[in-house]
Structures are given as C-alpha cells and as structure tokens.
Amino acid sequence: MWKKVKPYIISILIALGIGGLSAFLTRNSMEVYKNINQPPLTPPMILFPIVWSVLFILMGISSAIIYTKRSINPREALSGLIIYGLQLIVNFFWSIIFFNMQAYLFAFIWLLLLLVLIVIMILQFRKISPLAAYLQIPYLLWVTFAGYLNFMIFMLN
Numbered sequence: 001m002w003k004k005v006k007p008y009i010i011s012i013l014i015a016l017g018i019g020g021l022s023a024f025l026t027r028n029s030m031e032v033y034k035n036i037n038q039p040p041l042t043p044p045m046i047l048f049p050i051v052w053s054v055l056f057i058l059m060g061i062s063s064a065i066i067y068t069k070r071s072i073n074p075r076e077a078l079s080g081l082i083i084y085g086l087q088l089i090v091n092f093f094w095s096i097i098f099f100n101m102q103a104y105l106f107a108f109i110w111l112l113l114l115l116v117l118i119v120i121m122i123l124q125f126r127k128i129s130p131l132a133a134y135l136q137i138p139y140l141l142w143v144t145f146a147g148y149l150n151f152m153i154f155m156l157n
Helices: 002-035 047-068 074-100 104-128 130-134 137-156
Strands: none
Touching: 002 047, 002 074, 047 074, 047 104, 047 130, 047 137, 074 104, 104 130, 104 137
C-alpha cells in the first residue's frame, strides 16, 4: 500500500512546497497588489490561495501518475517529467517577477512561456496517461485567466 501511495504523497508535497515557498517569498507584496488598479473579473484575494492549492495538488497527482507509469514509455515519461519540472520553476519565478519586482510586462511575457510549457506538458503527459493530461486542464485554464489579469494590470498601471 505504502509503495503505491508514496509517489503521490511525495509529488503533491513537492508541488505544494514550491507553491508555498513562492507564496512565502511574495507575502510582503500583497499590500501593493491590493492597491493597484484591478481589471474587471478580478477574483477576491481569498480565492487565490485556495485555487492554487488545488492546482498544485492536481499537478502532484498528475506527475505521480506519469512517474508510476514510466515503464510504459520511459523516454516520453522522462521528457514529460522534465517539462513538468521546468514549468514548476517558471511558475515559481512568475510570482516573484509579478509581485515582488512589479515588472508586469515582463511577468506577462514570462506567463506566456509558462502557458507554452503547460501545453507541452499536457501533450507529453497524454502520451503516457490521458488522465494525467486532463488533470492539468484546470491549471491551463487558470494560468490563461491569470494571463488576462496580468496583462490588464500592466495596461491599467
């Protein structure tokens, strides 16, 4: 039982840990964010940590599925997990660029890179497990929405 559950626990903890560290490093910039001009459709602040927690859990589950099924196609699984790791790194730095540096245009461009990596990751994951790919769809949709928010904040500020 533990052998089957362990990859999922580790993968979820890694994803949540990266997201949590990013949130911790940007926590002092939230007051600035509250005081800038916000675009229409901006959700309440309380929604962001809830949504991101769910998304990081889904990322962890998805990557664990790929890891546990890596024997199906080792090369594709490794490629997918590398892309997964890259997108986690890009995700981590977006918060710092946007919140701490307040470099809204650069953050938007960085977010476009993240979107491309997410799409590539989904396509790679689908080769091993359609379920793992589908679990990434909410993430893709949320980051697309974040792109709208980021671009509009750039335009309004």
